[in-house]
Amino acid sequence: MATRKHSWNYENIGGATRVKVATGADIAHLGELDIKKWTVLSCPTTGLDIDDKSLKYIDVDNDGRIRVSDVVATSQWLTSVVKDANLLLKSADSIDVEMFNQENADGLVLYNSAKQILVNLGKEGSVISLADAADTVAIFAKTRFNGDGVITCQTSENEEEKAAIAAIISALGGVADRSGENGVNAEQIEKFYQAMADYVAWQEAAVEAPYGADTDKAIEAYNALDTKVKDYFVRSQLASFSPESAAKLDVQAALIETISADNLTGKTDDIAAYPIARITGKAELDINAAINPAWASKFSTLISIVKPKGKAITEESWAAIGASFAEYNAWKAAKKGGEVEALGLDTIKKMLAEDKKQALLDLVAQDVALKEASEGIDLVDKFLHIYRDFYRLLCNFVTFQDFYSKNKKVRAVFQSGRLLIDQRECRMCMQVADMAKHNTMAAASGMYLVYCDCTTKASPAKLNIVAAITVGDIGDLVVGKNAIYYDNKGQVWDAVVTKIIDNPISIGQAFWSPYRRMATTVENLINKSAADKDAAMMKDVNAKINAAPTTLPKSEDSKAPAQPFDIAKFAGIFAAFGMAVGMIGTALTSIFKGVFALKWWQLIAAFIGIMLVISGPAMVMAWMKLRRRNIAPLLNANGWAINAASKISIPFGETLTDIAHFPKLKLKDPYARKGIPAWLKVIISLISVAVVLAGLWLGNILAFAGAPSPLPMFNKEKVEVVEEAQPAEAVEAQPAEAAAEAAVAEQ
Numbered sequence: 001m002a003t004r005k006h007s008w009n010y011e012n013i014g015g016a017t018r019v020k021v022a023t024g025a026d027i028a029h030l031g032e033l034d035i036k037k038w039t040v041l042s043c044p045t046t047g048l049d050i051d052d053k054s055l056k057y058i059d060v061d062n063d064g065r066i067r068v069s070d071v072v073a074t075s076q077w078l079t080s081v082v083k084d085a086n087l088l089l090k091s092a093d094s095i096d097v098e099m100f101n102q103e104n105a106d107g108l109v110l111y112n113s114a115k116q117i118l119v120n121l122g123k124e125g126s127v128i129s130l131a132d133a134a135d136t137v138a139i140f141a142k143t144r145f146n147g148d149g150v151i152t153c154q155t156s157e158n159e160e161e162k163a164a165i166a167a168i169i170s171a172l173g174g175v176a177d178r179s180g181e182n183g184v185n186a187e188q189i190e191k192f193y194q195a196m197a198d199y200v201a202w203q204e205a206a207v208e209a210p211y212g213a214d215t216d217k218a219i220e221a222y223n224a225l226d227t228k229v230k231d232y233f234v235r236s237q238l239a240s241f242s243p244e245s246a247a248k249l250d251v252q253a254a255l256i257e258t259i260s261a262d263n264l265t266g267k268t269d270d271i272a273a274y275p276i277a278r279i280t281g282k283a284e285l286d287i288n289a290a291i292n293p294a295w296a297s298k299f300s301t302l303i304s305i306v307k308p309k310g311k312a313i314t315e316e317s318w319a320a321i322g323a324s325f326a327e328y329n330a331w332k333a334a335k336k337g338g339e340v341e342a343l344g345l346d347t348i349k350k351m352l353a354e355d356k357k358q359a360l361l362d363l364v365a366q367d368v369a370l371k372e373a374s375e376g377i378d379l380v381d382k383f384l385h386i387y388r389d390f391y392r393l394l395c396n397f398v399t400f401q402d403f404y405s406k407n408k409k410v411r412a413v414f415q416s417g418r419l420l421i422d423q424r425e426c427r428m429c430m431q432v433a434d435m436a437k438h439n440t441m442a443a444a445s446g447m448y449l450v451y452c453d454c455t456t457k458a459s460p461a462k463l464n465i466v467a468a469i470t471v472g473d474i475g476d477l478v479v480g481k482n483a484i485y486y487d488n489k490g491q492v493w494d495a496v497v498t499k500i501i502d503n504p505i506s507i508g509q510a511f512w513s514p515y516r517r518m519a520t521t522v523e524n525l526i527n528k529s530a531a532d533k534d535a536a537m538m539k540d541v542n543a544k545i546n547a548a549p550t551t552l553p554k555s556e557d558s559k560a561p562a563q564p565f566d567i568a569k570f571a572g573i574f575a576a577f578g579m580a581v582g583m584i585g586t587a588l589t590s591i592f593k594g595v596f597a598l599k600w601w602q603l604i605a606a607f608i609g610i611m612l613v614i615s616g617p618a619m620v621m622a623w624m625k626l627r628r629r630n631i632a633p634l635l636n637a638n639g640w641a642i643n644a645a646s647k648i649s650i651p652f653g654e655t656l657t658d659i660a661h662f663p664k665l666k667l668k669d670p671y672a673r674k675g676i677p678a679w680l681k682v683i684i685s686l687i688s689v690a691v692v693l694a695g696l697w698l699g700n701i702l703a704f705a706g707a708p709s710p711l712p713m714f715n716k717e718k719v720e721v722v723e724e725a726q727p728a729e730a731v732e733a734q735p736a737e738a739a740a741e742a743a744v745a746e747q
Contacts, residue, residue: 005032006025006026006029006032008020008026008033009022009026013399013400013401013404014400014403014404014646014647014649014652015647015649015652016644016645016646016647018037018039018399018400018401018644019033019037019398019399020399021391021394021395021398021399021401022089023085023086023089024079024084024085024086024087024088024089025085027075027078027079027085027088027390027391027394028075028076028079028085030071030072030075030076030394030398031072031075031076033398035068035643036643038068038397038398038643038644039397039398039399039400039642039643039644039646040396040397040398040640040641040642040643041067041068041641041642041643042065042066042067042068042640042641043065043066043397043635043639043640043641044064044065044066044433044638044639044640045059045064045065045066046064046433047414047416047430047431047433047638048413048414049411049412049413049414049415049416049488050389050392050393050413051385051388051389053385054385054386054388054389054390054393055389057074057382057385057386058070058071058074058386058389058390058393060073060074065639066393066397071393071394071397071398074386074390075390075394077106078383078386078387078390080101080104080106080107081100081101081104081106081107081110081383082095082099082100082101082107083099083100083101084099087099087387088387088390088391089391090391091388091389091390091391091392092387092388093129093130093131093384093387093388094127094128094129094130094384095127095128095384095387096126096127097110097111097114097115097118097126097127097128098126100114106379109376109379110376110379110380110383112376113376113377113379113380114128114133114380116376116377117132117133117377117380118132121135128380128384129384130381130384130385130388133377133380133381133384134381145366145367145369145370146177146178146179146367146370146374147178147367147368147369147370147371147372147374147375148177148178148367148371148374149185149186149364149367149368149371150175150176150177150178150183150184150185150364150367151165151177151183151184151185151360151363151364151367152165152177152179152181152182152183153165153166153181153183154179154181155183155363155367156359156360156363158356158359160354160356161356161359161360161363163351164351164354164356164360165183165184165360167192167340167343167347167351168184168188168189168192169182169183169184170342170343171192171195171339171340171342171343172184172188172191172192172339174188175188178374184360185364186361186364189357189360189361189364190357190361192340193352193355193357194337195336195337195338195339195340196337196340196343196348196351196352197337197352198336198337199336199337199338199340199341199345199348200337200345200348200349200352201336202331202334202335202336202337203345205331205334206331207327207328207330207331208328209328210324210325210328211305211306214305215325215328217301217305218301218302218305218306218325219325219328219329221298221299221301221302221305222302222321222322222325224295224298225276225295225298225299225302226322228275228276228292228295229276229285229313229318230315230318231275231276232275232276232277232279232285233283233285233315233318235249235250235275235279236279236280236281236282236283236284237283239279239280239281240281240282240283243281246279246280246281249275249279250275250278250279251274251275251278255270255274259271268294271292271293271294272292272294272295274292274294275292276291276292276295276299277289277290277291277292278290283314283315284312284313284314285312285313285314285318286311286312287303287308287311287312287313288311302321306321306324308321392413393413396412396413396414400412400646403415403631403646404652406655408427408655411427411488414430414635414638414640415427415428415429415430415488416429416430416431416465416487416488417429417465417485417486417487417488418485418486419450419452419465419467419483419484419485419495420483420484420485420486421450421467421469421477421481421483421484421495421497422472422476422477422481422483423472423659423660424469424471424472424657424658424659424660425657425658425659426450426467426468426469426470426656426657427656427657427658428467428468428470428631428656428657429465429466429467429468429485430465430466430634430635430638431463431464431465431638432451432464432465432466432637432638433637433638433639434637434638434639435451435464437636437637437638438451438466438634438637440637441633441634441636441637442466442501442633442634442637443501443503444630444633445468445501445503445629445630445631445632445633445634446503446626446628446629446630447468447469447470447501447503447629447648448468448469448470448474448500448501448502448503448504448505449466449467449468449469449500449501449503449634450466450467450468450469450477450497450499450500450501451464451465451466451497451498451499451500451501452464452465452466452467452483452485452495452496452497452498453495453496453498454485454493454494454495454496455493455494456491456492456493456494458491459491463485463487463493465485465495466634468648468656468657469505469657470505470648470653470654470656470657471505471653471654471656471657471658471659472505472657472659473505474502474505477497477500478497478500479497479498479499479500480496480497481496481497482494482495482496482497483495483496483497503629504626626650626653627647627649627650628647629647629648629649629653630645630646630647630648631646631647631648632645632646697709698710698711
């Protein structure tokens with residue numbers, strides 16, 4: 001009969017259908033879940049908000065990455081050693097020892113070891129916590145044996161054995177015991193007793209020192225002088241062979257002259273390079289001759305100890321002195337057991353006579369016999385770490401349940417802290433493991449990202465983070481801006497913005513982005529124009545200042561006559577200016593005529609249309625990008641293998657950034673400038689409107705509305721047209737009609 005497969009439940013997490021891990025049975029059957037349905041395929045064991053020790057335990061193959069196979073193996077082991085797998089959903093750091101499954105081999109070891117820990121700690125009850133298992137010093141403080149193969153002075157009850165252990169620690173340094181004490185292991189015991197035997201054997205084969213207590217001092221002086229003395233004999237032989245070269249083989253006066261002006265106490269190396277004595281051509285070194293100051297002390301020491309026969313040292317007698325040390329030097333070179341020499345020969349012989357070596361090795365064997373029980377205590381520590389942190393890992397591995405949680409106190413394991421910047425608290429922060437990968441992949445997330453370098457006095461290392469800003473405006477966010485970062489442990493870091501990935505934050509922010517860019521462009525053009533003009537002016541001024549006059553200024557009489565005023569030239573200028581004003585006026589007239597011809601609702605529609613033409617494309621692009629926002633590229637850049645899209649919708653994005661909200665209050669600014677009275681503001685506004693209307697009227701811009709300008713320059717064309725339209729007969733009849741009207745008036 002085929003085994004029935006586990007029935008999985010699903011839920012909508014982050015706008016996508018995902019597996020719901022909500023029972024102990026779900027955890028026990030993770031191995032049956034189709035790998036294609038896992039949200040994450042692998043993640044690193046560093047940089048996560050989970051205890052590093054827990055992650056190390058879960059990383060079964062110890063390759064520095066947690067994969068699906070590691071999670072499945074851990075889930076199967078964890079659910080097999082407890083009676084009720086639903087306990088894993090609590091993520092607790094303690095458990096009742098009675099809940100261990102004693103029918104399972106590891107479960108039985110956990111049960112026995114946990115009870116032993118409670119006994120060693122002197123605790124009542126059957127609940128063991130992670131803190132209890134982690135305190136190995138306290139667990140083994142009152143025990144003689146703890147299974148680590150290391151014994152201390154407290155392990156033995158014999159004084160001679162304790163003295164031997166102390167001597168081994170003194171000579172070889174010892175190793176740390178689980179109890180926290182310094183102790184020794186079998187390897188060190190063997191090494192110590194062998195060293196003592198070797199040292200005694202070496203001392204018993206001692207050779208008589210040829211010069212008593214001063215022998216070592218004489219050997220040291222001889223070895224230092226050997227090369228210089230042999231060099232002296234070679235120079236002497238060469239000078240004897242070629243007397244004319246003796247001066248060049250001797251101390252060169254020119255060399256002394258090069259250092260004579262300096263402080264000679266600092267020229268010891270230069271002086272030491274000269275021959276040990278003056279070259280005379282004789283194949284012997286007079287012991288009373290002047291010796292090179294750099295070697296005089298050692299030469300005097302050697303002569304005073306060796307006391308050579310005669311008044312001079314020959315090459316043969318110098319070799320004989322060296323030969324007198326040969327046997328003694330050979331014995332010294334064969335020295336063994338030097339690591340125990342500090343104990344003294346008498347103490348070493350006494351300890352060899354007592355011979356506690358085997359007794360100490362037996363104590364180590366008794367300690368090693370408890371290795372299984374000791375490993376059981378380690379197993380308890382492993383279980384409690386995984387028991388506390390495993391379900392949280394599942395909520396960030398099989399699904400992204402923690403990341404999409406509505407509870408702001410719940411954070412995903414990759415969320416490393418909070419960034420406070422520009423009156424905002426950004427909760428979507430993560431450490432940057434590889435900046436090069438982030439440079440390649442971050443833009444694909446579609447989010448507005450701020451990268452920061454973080455420093456603190458509490459840590460010499462610099463921390464790199466990236467924060468997603470999902471609410472508010474971006475006007476004050478620039479590279480170099482300072483902020484404060486709080487990691488998940490509460491440590492405060494000083495943060496500095498080093499890079500910004502510019503993507504839309506909201507549709508409202510995108511609406512104003514074209515105007516912001518236009519304002520920035522205009523500002524940049526104005527600044528550039530001003531800078532160019534300033535540079536040109538300064539260049540011209542500097543050129544005039546630096547130009548030296550070559551001739552004296554001419555007198556007033558010698559100046560060239562002024563050019564006569566050219567009326568035609570200026571008439572042309574004024575005509576061109578008038579034409580430009582007329583064209584501008586005509587254009588404005590057409591615009592205002594068209595505007596005022598529209599109804600009020602058409603004006604509003606036209607205004608909205610213009611705004612949409614400008615802001616519409618940016619808003620559409622923002623909407624499309626906001627729909628595609630995805631956390632996966634950032635996690636991929638940090639070494640995660642994300643198997644499912646993890647989008648950040650607009651409503652969810654608003655929960656990732658908290659912005660400061662102030663109550664609506666009417667507060668008076670004590671430093672605000674005194675305002676203009678309301679009645680005066682009304683008068684100024686009316687006058688301003690009147691001035692504008694008057695200007696439009698005088699400029700004949702309101703002519704289309706039945707308000708032509710009274711200025712002749714705008715009515716001249718009509719007058720000329722009327723005059724041209726009158727026939728010649730009417731013009732000639734005008735004087736006669738006028739005379740007739742005058743006669744009637746007189747009557």
